[in-house]
Amino acid sequence: MGKSPRISEAEWVVMEVVWRRHPVTALEVVRQLAAHKQWQDQTIRTMLRRLIRKKALSYRAEGKTYYYSPAVSREQCVRGESRSFLERVFGGAAHPLLVQLVQEAKLSPEEIAELKRILRNKEKR
Numbered sequence: 463m464g465k466s467p468r469i470s471e472a473e474w475v476v477m478e479v480v481w482r483r484h485p486v487t488a489l490e491v492v493r494q495l496a497a498h499k500q501w502q503d504q505t506i507r508t509m510l511r512r513l514i515r516k517k518a519l520s521y522r523a524e525g526k527t528y529y530y531s532p533a534v535s536r537e538q539c540v541r542g543e544s545r546s547f548l549e550r551v552f553g554g555a556a557h558p559l560l561v562q563l564v565q566e567a568k569l570s571p572e573e574i575a576e577l578k579r580i581l582r583n584k585e586k587r
Contacts, residue, residue, distance in 0.1 A: 467518045484530065486531075519533055
């Protein structure tokens with residue numbers, strides 16, 4: 463799986479279906495999203511084509527049926543989106559983002575302990 467493409471919020475929804483259920487047909491994606499998102503069949507198929515052009519999806523054809531699979535992992539896209547957000551909103555500085563998130567988040571004692579462990583490990587490096 464290659465470099466993560468920039469995908470829109472709506473395309474992200476389509477990718478979530480493909481990541482969960484691949485290989486998946488266009489009809490299956492439409493059925494998953496049409497009622498839930500109230501999107502038209504053609505809108506979803508257009509997003510599938512865009513995701514192929516962006517190299518986020520790959521496909522194989524069997525007759526008239528196309529089977530879609532992710533060309534990038536969810537983790538790659540999360541990393542790419544995180545870097546993009548960090549650059550756009552915080553000028554690439556992680557500290558203000560982390561402070562903001564920790565101050566605003568409702569964290570369980572277990573989550574706080576995990577964050578402390580991660581920071582201790584980071585400090586050791």
